[in-house]
Amino acid sequence: MSTWCILLAAGSGTRLQAATAGRPKQFLELDGRPLYWRSALTLRTLPELAGLVFVAPAAHLPAMEEEIRRLWVQDALNLPWRIVAGGARRQDSVRHGLHALPDTCARVLIHDSARPFASAALVRRLLEAMDRGAAAVIPAIAVTDTVKEVEQHTVLRTLDRSRLRAVQTPQAFALPLLRQAHARAEAEGWEATDDASLVEALGEAVVIVPGEETNMKITTPQDLELLRQQTSPLLSLLPVSGWGYDVHKYAEPHEPKARPMKLGGVPIPKAPCVLAHSDGDVLLHALVDALAALVCAGDIGTRFPDTDPAFENMPSAIFVHELLQDVWGAGILLTHVDLTIIAQVPKVGPYREAIRKHVAQLLKLEPGQVNVKATTEEGLGFTGEKKGIKAVAMVSALRPAAGLAPDAALE
Structure with missing residues (x-):
C-alpha cells in the first residue's frame, strides 16, 4: 500500500x-x-x-x-x-x-x-x-x-x-x-x-x-x-558496502534437488536446472550474502543452512526479506545494488530488465538504483564448460556513524 x-x-x-x-x-x-x-x-x-x-x-x-x-x-x-x-x-x-x-x-x-x-x-x-x-x-x-x-x-x-x-x-x-x-x-x-x-x-x-x-x-x-x-x-551517515558471491552446479531435471532456474526471482525458461537445497536462485543468494555483510551477519549458510529441512525448496525472496529486516533495524539505508551473473548459458539479456525490476521491488528501491549485468568466462573454467552458474552482488548503503545508536536500539 x-x-x-x-x-x-x-x-x-x-x-x-x-x-x-x-x-x-x-x-x-x-x-x-x-x-x-x-x-x-x-x-x-x-x-x-x-x-x-x-x-x-x-x-x-x-x-x-x-x-x-x-x-x-x-x-x-x-x-x-x-x-x-x-x-x-x-x-x-x-x-x-x-x-x-x-x-x-x-x-x-x-x-x-x-x-x-x-x-x-x-x-x-x-x-x-x-x-x-x-x-x-x-x-x-x-x-x-x-x-x-x-x-x-x-x-x-x-x-x-x-x-x-x-x-x-x-x-x-x-x-x-x-x-x-x-x-x-x-x-x-x-x-x-x-x-x-x-x-x-x-x-x-x-x-x-x-x-x-x-x-x-x-x-x-x-x-x-x-x-x-x-x-x-x-545527519552523520557513513558509507558502507556489502559483497556477496554464490555458485550452483547444473543438474539433470531428474536428479534429486534439481530446481528450475530462477535469477533474481524471475523464471528462466529452457535454462539448465540447478542443484540446490532451496529454490537455487544464485543471484538472490549472492544478494543475501551482500546484505548479511552490511550487518556483519556471516553468510547465507549461517542464517539458512542447507542441512535444515525447513528451507528445502524455499523461495530465496524470503531469505532476502529476512536480511532486510536486520538491515532496516540497524538504521541502514540502501542506496545502490550492482549484480553480475556469470554463465556461458543461458543468455540473460532477454530477462535483464525483468530481473532488475523484481530485485528493486524486493529491496523497496527504485529500478534506477539496481544494475544487472551478465558475462561469460570465454569458455574457461567451471562456467565456461557449462557446468554451472555464478553470481556476484555489491550493495552500497549508508549507516549511522559509530557511537550513535541506530533506531533498533530504541525498540
Whole structure:
C-alpha cells in the first residue's frame, strides 16, 4: 500500500515565542537544519514511504518551499513531496494536507514537526500494526505520574493511571477512514487535539503500539535544552558496502534437488536446472550474502543452512526479506545494488530488465538504483564448460556513524 506522511509545521508555537525571539519552533535549527527537517530525514529511511506533504504557515509558505528545495538536493531524499498552507487549527492543517495527497495513497502518517526525535523503528511499528489489519494506530507510553481531575483548583477524583496512556505522533491511518473523520468533524463542528480522537468519534477502533520516551515534543523553553543535547545520527551517515558471491552446479531435471532456474526471482525458461537445497536462485543468494555483510551477519549458510529441512525448496525472496529486516533495524539505508551473473548459458539479456525490476521491488528501491549485468568466462573454467552458474552482488548503503545508536536500539 502506498504510504505518505503529512508533516505538520504550521503552528505558531506561542509558548516558545519569548524564548525564540518570536521565531516559530519548527524553524529552530538542529544540526544546522530546521527542526522539521529532522523528521523528514528519519522518514526517508523507511522503504514503505512513498512521499511527504509539508504543511507550512501561510505567511512562510514561499520561504519554506524554497528552503525545502535546497535541503532536498543537499540531503538527497529522493522522494516526491508537496507543500500546502496550514489552517487556523491543527485539524484544519491536517485537512489541507489530506487534500494534497495523491490518488495512489492508501494510508497516511500524521506527524508533528515539534517531535523531531521520533525514530524509524517507531514508525515501522505503526505500519506493521496496519499490515496486521488495523485501520488506525497510534504510539503511546504509560503515565507514571499520579493524575487527578480538577475543577477550579479542587480535586474531583484521582484517575487510575494503569488505564491511562500519553499519546504521541506520528499516527497512522487508512486514508479513507481519516478523510471520513475530518469530513464529519468539519460538517458537525467537532474539535480535537489529535487525529485519533476524530476517528474515535466515528466509533472506530484505534490500536496503540509502544511509543518512545525520547519522542518528546518541543513545547516549553525548557525543552529547547534538548536541542543542544541531541545529535542527529541521520545527519552523520557513513558509507558502507556489502559483497556477496554464490555458485550452483547444473543438474539433470531428474536428479534429486534439481530446481528450475530462477535469477533474481524471475523464471528462466529452457535454462539448465540447478542443484540446490532451496529454490537455487544464485543471484538472490549472492544478494543475501551482500546484505548479511552490511550487518556483519556471516553468510547465507549461517542464517539458512542447507542441512535444515525447513528451507528445502524455499523461495530465496524470503531469505532476502529476512536480511532486510536486520538491515532496516540497524538504521541502514540502501542506496545502490550492482549484480553480475556469470554463465556461458543461458543468455540473460532477454530477462535483464525483468530481473532488475523484481530485485528493486524486493529491496523497496527504485529500478534506477539496481544494475544487472551478465558475462561469460570465454569458455574457461567451471562456467565456461557449462557446468554451472555464478553470481556476484555489491550493495552500497549508508549507516549511522559509530557511537550513535541506530533506531533498533530504541525498540
